[in-house]
Amino acid sequence: MNPRILAFDVFGTVVDWHGSIAREVDAMRLGVDGGAFALAWREGYQPAMQRVRSGELGWTLIDDLHRMILDTLLQRFGIEGLDDAQKKHLNKVWHRLDPWPDSVEGLRRLKSRFMICTLSNGNIGLLANMAKHAGLPWDCILSAEVFRAYKPDPATYLGVARVFDVAPQEVMLVAAHHDDLAGARASGLRSAYVERPLEFGAARPKDVSPRPENDLHANSLVALAGMLGC
16 A cells, blocks of 8 residues: 655654754854764653653653753753853754755655655644744644654554544655654554664764665655655
């Protein structure tokens, strides 16, 4: 069965979180390496979500989890002197992430044939602001916030099928992360891997070797569009 809905992971797959955050932190002249700060911020992401999954925290938006991590990092990196408005602005750097060079063209081509939506752990406001900033032409913004569950909870993947009233196998998750794609396949979705070798920066290249369990493997969203006849 051919997919009708393409659901996209966003952080790392569609936008360059590491490069975007590193550039902004460096521009603020905080006396720290922007790339290292970006990596440390991202490393707090899964542990913070696990606190929600385990019930230690009630449902918490990614914006709020990012702020919790940020407050810890400011102490860890010895950054002082930022007032609350500056901290809030820095925390919303996640709303201002730049797309990978192929993302906008690839999404526009895919949109010509498929319904395209986000399926991100980011909250709705974050994803909407990011789309406006980066020019991402989503048909629909779906988020963990909609389902009150973080990926890889099956409620997120099956939630896309439920929203569009299609069978799970008519939804294809597009992501640069094998664990996300594995969660989608376990829920009956199709999977397309997109190579993002520089997701963690040039100093930490990713292994983007093909894996046979994925339905498709592309080196860009433009290439994926070509594979899908767009």
